[in-house]
Amino acid sequence: MPLLVTGSIGIDTIKTPYGASERCLGGSSIYFSMAASFFSPVRFVGVVGEDCPFDLPAVFKGRNVDLRGLEVRAGSKTFVWHGTYHEDMNDRTTDHVELNVLQEALPKVPEVFRDSKFVFLANTAPALQIELLDQMAGPVFVAADTMNLWIEAAEHLADLRKLLRRIDCLIINDDEARLLARHSNLIKAAESILAMGPRIVIVKKGESGSLMCSADGHRFILSAYPATVVCDPTGAGDSFAGGCMGYLARTGKTDFGTLKTAVAYGTVVASFTIADFSLAGLTAIAREDIDKRLRMLREFTCF
């Protein structure tokens, strides 16, 4: 079933203990789309400025990513992010950020995309996520990401609470889940978020893996893939979401058993992302590599 993503496209400059990458391609919708495209066609909605140095049609060539929702906005500048990862790689500092086109008007969802059945709203102000969702005609499964910035500010939190009543799944990291739920125990935090609206909450715990809870009482806990090569964690969360949603869109199902496999695919795809800078970890692999690693993950985690 058609899968649509809305999110950022960025010019990233990243330093990690293992190297650095200057002005490389980044952004939530980029990582999401590349990850999801291993499973399902992707409809891409995002905006860059006229200074954008990347040839996105070339980046996604042969990958079944429909870029008709990509706007190159005249007179605007592309989102810029500079970040540094520290020794333990779970901890990062934003050194510099230029929101640029991200603080202007949203890109429009093209008419031909509006019937998408699976939708991922990558992190942005919740009011904008709602505005994007309003353009969709009857999606069957909507997932969204969010961040501390929107949870901590009362006016944004009110919008986030509205959004939560309209989506099926929130994909959120552990610190943000605790912040939103005001509970330090992650299971209780997830249950508290379920009470705010979505029927599925997926909590990303970095190298500790992820936790998924459903409103009807199912739970799933999965380790991260035991990667010994962690070069650059940027995009891990969006790749995880892309792998999940790509698999769901491919199967067209959202029962808990399918969701478990989707989370496992997301976990595996993210493990390839972090092995190299920018998209290099994902562009180096084929679907067979993902399936092989999924079988390994099953062996590593099932008893």
Add this chain to the structure above:
Amino acid sequence: MPLLVTGSIGIDTIKTPYGASERCLGGSSIYFSMAASFFSPVRFVGVVGEDCPFDLPAVFKGRNVDLRGLEVRAGSKTFVWHGTYHEDMNDRTTDHVELNVLQEALPKVPEVFRDSKFVFLANTAPALQIELLDQMAGPVFVAADTMNLWIEAAEHLADLRKLLRRIDCLIINDDEARLLARHSNLIKAAESILAMGPRIVIVKKGESGSLMCSADGHRFILSAYPATVVCDPTGAGDSFAGGCMGYLARTGKTDFGTLKTAVAYGTVVASFTIADFSLAGLTAIAREDIDKRLRMLREFTCF
């Protein structure tokens, strides 16, 4: 097959955000034995002072724990530990400690215990663990725990390295594994410890679960049981070890598949321990409760 444990018996005073317990029964061999006794008969080796306020034969009544290795030493005092757990429960402070009888001569392993095939050497100075191991006649699977104190001091570290060449399995927590291996990545740390001697390393990660690696390249990663009731984490690690070793001793096997199930049983038993103070979480349950939770854990973690 017979399972022997050597370790401490303590008078614990514990404060947590959920309550307090004064002068309750604690110590590694106590938690280990109670946990293991759900699966296998246990041979108990430990020493208390003449002031010991606990009736251990009554504590273990009907539980198939052979206390012929318990020494009540005249003129000595029992080990005392006071600890406080803080908000996130992974972080604890030792407020007060009296080693007392633990810094005197070791208890002897009774002659009738020396043919034990499965042996757990709970944490103490590695030279003492070696001395205890020397009293055994041909065990088939020896596991040991250790701690930062012995890793950080050069003279103890030399003994620990000797011990590692003589045991089959090291059960250690994540911070200690990183300290011993001098590597922050836990997989690499475990591999580095395998190179020091044992064929199995199990790394305990608290609420993040555990990781097991074998010298022949197998890996297993298991989440903690998703407990929403965490009252007192004291004894979780020793209960984990007890559940693991008890299951192995019951089956008499130590192949990786059996070890995976053993780690799952250890995980489940520990989840009962932390639900209440001292042994109350373990004495409240029967083997069926453990098996039921094991099935739940499989559903929560396998895909």
